[in-house]
Every structure is written in structure tokens, then in C-alpha cells.
Amino acid sequence: MSSDVARVAILMGSINDREVMQACADTLDRFGVNYEWQVSSAHRTPAVTHAYASGARERGIKVLICGAGGAAHLAGAVAAVTTLPVIGVPINVSLDGLDALLATVQMPGGIPVATVAIGRAGAKNAALLAIQIMATSDSSLAQALAEDREAMAAGVSAANDQLQQR
Ligand code: RP5
Numbered sequence: 001m002s003s004d005v006a007r008v009a010i011l012m013g014s015i016n017d018r019e020v021m022q023a024c025a026d027t028l029d030r031f032g033v034n035y036e037w038q039v040s041s042a043h044r045t046p047a048v049t050h051a052y053a054s055g056a057r058e059r060g061i062k063v064l065i066c067g068a069g070g071a072a073h074l075a076g077a078v079a080a081v082t083t084l085p086v087i088g089v090p091i092n093v094s095l096d097g098l099d100a101l102l103a104t105v106q107m108p109g110g111i112p113v114a115t116v117a118i119g120r121a122g123a124k125n126a127a128l129l130a131i132q133i134m135a136t137s138d139s140s141l142a143q144a145l146a147e148d149r150e151a152m153a154a155g156v157s158a159a160n161d162q163l164q165q166r
Contacts, residue, residue: 005034005060006034006035006036006059006060006061007033007034007035007060007061007062007063007134008028008033008034008035008036008061008062008063008064008065008127008130008134009035009036009037009038009052009056009061009063009064009065010024010025010028010035010036010037010038010065010066010067011037011038011039011040011049011052011053011064011065011066011067011074011078012037012038012039012040012066012067012068012074013039013040013041013042013043013044013066013067013068013069013072013074013091014039014041014068014069015039016093017039017067017068017069017091020067020089020091020119020120020123021037021065021067021089021123022123023120023121023123023124023127024065024067024089024123024124024126024127025037025127026124026127027123027124027127027128027131028127028130028131031127031131031141031144031145031148032144033127033130033131033134033141036061038052040052040074041068041074042068042073042074042076042077042078043071043073046077049074049077049078050077050081053077053078053081053082054081054082056082056084057082057083057084061084062084062085062130062133062134063084063085063086063087063130063133063134064078064082064084064085064086064087065086065087065089065123065126065127065130066078066086066087066088066089066113067088067089067090067091067123067126068088068089068090068091068100068103068104069090069091069092069093069094069097069099069100070093070094070099070100070103071099071100071103072088072090072091072099072100072101072103072104073103074088075087075088075089075104075113075115076088076103076104076107076111076113079107079111079112079113080111085114085130085133086112086113086114087113087114087115087116087126087129087130088104088105088113088114088115088116088126089104089116089119089122089123089126090103090104090105090115090116090117090118090119090122091118091119092118092119096118097118097119098118100118101115101118114129116129128145131144131145132145
């Protein structure tokens with residue numbers, strides 16, 4: 001999707017994180033929310049990550065979503081240089097993702113990172129959380145979220161109906 005009017009930035013520490021972070025991009029696409037995405041590493045390209053994150057507000061970004069595995073410092077490094085909301089997605093590349101979860105969630109007081117679940121569910125929820133944040137000042141997004149919840153509930157109901165017929 002065009003980066004011209006991106007409201008969300010997706011960062012991933014490695015191109016190998018893309019498969020997981022695709023769930024984030026797909027969810028933003030579903031809601032018609034433009035995003036930009038970047039491979040940018042807290043450890044391998046720290047200056048690039050710093051410059052990208054510190055310039056995000058000026059470019060019109062509202063929320064940053066950071067996916068990383070292992071010693072997952074990307075979300076924290078980004079949060080350190082911006083006051084935009086930062087959502088961290090721990091990615092399972094080792095230790096069942098527990099290392100990434102703890103590295104992402106255990107931020108020191110003063111620099112928050114909203115950490116979601118490990119893996120694709122977390123990537124999807126990161127997008128939904130970003131949309132929820134933006135929906136506090138965007139009634140069409142709030143409406144779209146309400147409709148999405150209704151569709152989800154209808155899906156569960158239909159699945160249960162099918163189950164009962166077996
Ligand atoms: C992290 O290290 C990345 O986010 C990735 O999940 C992990 C491994 O990176 P690669 O060695 O696969 O590039 O920084």
C-alpha cells in the first residue's frame with residue numbers, strides 16, 4: 001500500500017520476520033488503513049532505526065508496530081525516541097518466543113511498549129490495537145471495528161450451529 005498517507009509504521013528486525021508481520025499488514029489492509037513497512041534492526045542498523053522512529057511523528061505516523069525475535073529490543077529502541085504509541089510483537093525464532101516476549105514486554109518505567117501475543121495472533125492484534133487507538137478520534141474506524149466484532153461473533157455462532165448439526 002502507498003506510503004504517501006501512511007498512518008501506521010510496521011518495523012521488523014529482519015526480513016525473516018515478514019511472514020509473521022504479514023498478518024499485521026493484512027489486517028490494516030482489511031480496514032483500509034495505509035501503512036509503511038521497514039526492515040530495521042535495533043542491533044544491526046541502530047542509527048537507521050533511531051532516525052526512522054524519531055522522524056515518524058513528523059511524517060504523520062500515528063502508531064508504530066515493531067516485530068522482532070530473539071533479544072527483541074526493536075520496540076524498546078523505537079519507544080525510546082518517540083512519544084507515539086509503540087506496539088511490540090514478539091516473534092518466535094528461539095526459546096518458543098519467550099525470549100522475545102520478555103525482551104519486548106519488560107520495559108523500564110517511563111518508556112511504555114504495548115506488548116501483544118507471540119507470533120501471528122500478536123501481529124494481527126497489533127494492527128487491531130493500532131486501529132483502536134486511531135479510532136478514538138476517527139468515527140469511521142470505530143464503526144468498522146464494531147462491524148468486525150459483529151462479523152466475528154456471527155462466525156463463531158455459525159461454527160457452533162454447524163457443530164450442533166453433526
Ligand atoms: C531479530 O533477530 C530479528 O527480529 C529476527 O527475528 C531475529 C533473527 O534475525 P535473522 O538472523 O533471522 O535475520 O533481530
